[in-house]
Amino acid sequence: MVGRSTLDYKALKDLVRQGEGHSLEFKLKTNHPDKIVREVVAFANTDGGTLLIGVGDDRSIPGLKYADEDEYLLVRAIEKLCFPAIPYTLERVSLHDEREVLVFHIPRSPHRPHYVLPDPADPDNRKVYVRVADKSVQASKEVREILKAERADRNVRFTYGDKERVLMQHLVQHPSITVDSFAMLANIPRKIASRTLVLLVLANVLDIHPSDVMDKYTSKVVG
Numbered sequence: 048m049v050g051r052s053t054l055d056y057k058a059l060k061d062l063v064r065q066g067e068g069h070s071l072e073f074k075l076k077t078n079h080p081d082k083i084v085r086e087v088v089a090f091a092n093t094d095g096g097t098l099l100i101g102v103g104d105d106r107s108i109p110g111l112k113y114a115d116e117d118e119y120l121l122v123r124a125i126e127k128l129c130f131p132a133i134p135y136t137l138e139r140v141s142l143h144d145e146r147e148v149l150v151f152h153i154p155r156s157p158h159r160p161h162y163v164l165p166d167p168a169d170p171d172n173r174k175v176y177v178r179v180a181d182k183s184v185q186a187s188k189e190v191r192e193i194l195k196a197e198r199a200d201r202n203v204r205f206t207y208g209d210k211e212r213v214l215m216q217h218l219v220q221h222p223s224i225t226v227d228s229f230a231m232l233a234n235i236p237r238k239i240a241s242r243t244l245v246l247l248v249l250a251n252v253l254d255i256h257p258s259d260v261m262d263k264y265t266s267k268v269v270g
Contacts, residue, residue, distance in 0.1 A: 193245055
């Protein structure tokens with residue numbers, strides 16, 4: 048949905064000055080809309096965010112000379128490659144020389160997880176992205192399971208047995224653990240280690256820290 052701009056040039060500069068982060072991403076142009084939709088999906092799957100088109104990584108604001116074309120390309124990519132559909136609002140901020148910046152506001156979605164379909168004809172080849180610091184990373188199987196379960200809002204129950212005891216003892220002595228290291232530590236199959244950690248995250252016992260290398264799990268900080 049295209050809305051009347053709530054940002055003027057000064058407010059835009061103040062926003063850009065913050066730099067890219069958990070909820071803010073800059074793109075100079077829409078040369079690769081199939082890649083930019085990853086940012087849209089990541090924001091919707093995490094805590095929401097703002098995507099600025101016409102802003103450089105160096106925080107320069109050259110804007111877009113042909114904003115209509117960039118808008119068309121990205122809106123079409125969002126509609127074609129994101130599933131399920133992602134709600135967003137779009138503003139245009141006018142600069143000098145008739146240039147503009149496109150401002151996409153993507154809220155945290157209640158319908159997570161959202162997927163990127165690189166090829167709409169091949170729905171099995173779909174990927175989930177989440178926001179980690181100033182990057183959008185592909186979500187692991189565990190993160191996808193957590194997103195699905197959070198959407199379902201089910202009450203989670205688990206049994207505190209030997210493997211959970213081994214896990215919590217480890218986390219008393221170490222800051223974090225991974226699925227693979229937990230499987231080795233507790234001498235259990237990776238599938239069971241994965242399911243156990245997911246359940247403990249959903250039960251609010253652990254926090255998960257997604258990564259494009261290996262997710263880490265930490266004890267929930269109560270404070």
